[in-house]
Amino acid sequence: xxxxxxxxxxxxxxxxxxxxxxxxxxxxxxxxxxxxxxxxxxxxxxxxxxxxxxxxxxxxxxxxxxxxxxxxxxxxxxxxxxxxxxxxxxxxxxxxxxxxxxxxxxxxxxxxxxxxxxxxxxxxxxxxxxxxxxxxxxxxxxxxxxxxxxxxxxxxxxxxxxxxxxxxxxxxxxxxxxxxxxxxxxxxxxxxxxxxxxxxxxxxxxxxxxxxxxxxxxxxxxxxxxxxxxxxxxxxxxxxxxxxxxxxxxxxxxxxxxxxxxxxxxxxxxxxxxxxxxxxxxxxx
Numbered sequence: 001x002x003x004x005x006x007x008x009x010x011x012x013x014x015x016x017x018x019x020x021x022x023x024x025x026x027x028x029x030x031x032x033x034x035x036x037x038x039x040x041x042x043x044x045x046x047x048x049x050x051x052x053x054x055x056x057x058x059x060x061x062x063x064x065x066x067x068x069x070x071x072x073x074x075x076x077x078x079x080x081x082x083x084x085x086x087x088x089x090x091x092x093x094x095x096x097x098x099x100x101x102x103x104x105x106x107x108x109x110x111x112x113x114x115x116x117x118x119x120x121x122x123x124x125x126x127x128x129x130x131x132x133x134x135x136x137x138x139x140x141x142x143x144x145x146x147x148x149x150x151x152x153x154x155x156x157x158x159x160x161x162x163x164x165x166x167x168x169x170x171x172x173x174x175x176x177x178x179x180x181x182x183x184x185x186x187x188x189x190x191x192x193x194x195x196x197x198x199x200x201x202x203x204x205x206x207x208x209x210x211x212x213x214x215x216x217x218x219x220x221x222x223x224x225x226x227x228x229x230x231x232x233x234x235x236x237x238x239x240x241x242x243x244x245x246x247x248x249x250x251x252x253x254x255x256x257x258x259x260x261x262x263x264x265x266x267x268x269x270x271x272x273x274x275x276x277x278x279x280x281x282x283x284x285x
Contacts (some may be wrong), residue, residue, distance in 0.1 A: 022120030042138060044239050047189065065220035066149050069141040072214050088208030091178035091187050097122050100187075102170045114194045117238055117248040118187070123233040125186035129179040129227055133158055134166055136192070140175040141217040178227030179217045184209040185231025186238075193239070 058081075064267040077085075090096030101118055104111070137158035160166070192199050210228075213219045219227075239245045 004211075028195045029189040042194070044236065044245070045242075047232050047236035047239065051236065054225050054229035054232065061225050062155065062220070062222045066144075066146065068214065068221050069144075069217060069223075070146045070149070073141065073146050073217055077215055082215060085212035087210050088184075088205045088212055089180070091184040091205050092209050093203075097183070097187060099150050104172045109193075111194060113251045113253060114190075114248075116251060118190050118194070121190040121235060121238055122183040124238070125231045126179050126183040128234055129177050129182035129230050132177055132226075132230065133174040133179070134163060134169075135161060136176045137165070137173050138176045138223075139173055141220060143172050167200070169214075175219055176226050177230055178215055178223045179212055180212055181219075181224050181227030182230040182234070185228045186235050189231065189235040190238070199214050 090100060101115065104118065105115060137160055138180065139156055184206050188202045191202045197200075210224045213224060237243045237245075238248065241249065
């Protein structure tokens with residue numbers, strides 16, 4: 001009686017060994033299948049679309065700027081809650097970001113290769129928000145008399161395309177976008193993808209940053225949305241494999257599974273044939 005040889009598990013099941021295709025030099029080698037690639041590609045593209053939607057929503061949210069700012073001007077939050085909101089600024093200030101990333105370096109040695117991306121995310125988002133402030137002139141809630149302000153007061157926008165007033169940079173007239181929110185959003189997105197177990201904690205801190213900027217009358221809601229939009233768009237650039245994400249992905253150690261691009265499974269399946277026992281065999285060159 002012929003003894004049956006154990007067949008290789010079907011590569012379409014979870015946990016099965018991956019089958020690699022030999023590629024000529026200079027051609028990207030793909031692994032079949034990569035079931036998580038579509039989800040990862042969706043997450044990265046979602047950053048761009050969500051950031052764009054937030055930016056487009058700024059004119060509509062501007063209609064709520066004065067009522068929301070007037071409500072927060074009455075100091076409606078309890079003191080304990082306000083003190084807790086002050087702690088969330090750890091995600092939006094340079095010193096707080098430094099201390100958090102230093103703790104990440106000490107407590108997560110296996111993920112230290114993510115540090116360059118985590119450093120560039122908040123610094124780049126804050127820098128882009130500051131650059132945008134140079135072109136946009138808009139007063140903060142503290143610069144308006146909210147008791148008599150109307151809905152039209154929120155539309156006090158001016159654009160300095162020639163940068164004629166950069167020399168007299170006045171922070172009280174540079175409310176849009178919120179640099180703190182841009183920094184906190186970009187850092188939250190990076191931690192959301194790298195440390196999935198703490199996602200909800202990071203999201204709560206980011207939301208707390210937004211509430212704190214509203215509670216201290218530093219920004220209108222539209223400024224917060226604008227800062228979040230810049231944070232999402234910068235995070236998209238830092239994670240996309242054809243932008244800065246390609247540079248950061250190359251820092252991944254060789255002993256860890258690589259983050260692969262989505263592939264067309266049908267085109268890869270066409271490069272295999274099945275033998276008599278049902279196993280897939282690569283076509284001869």
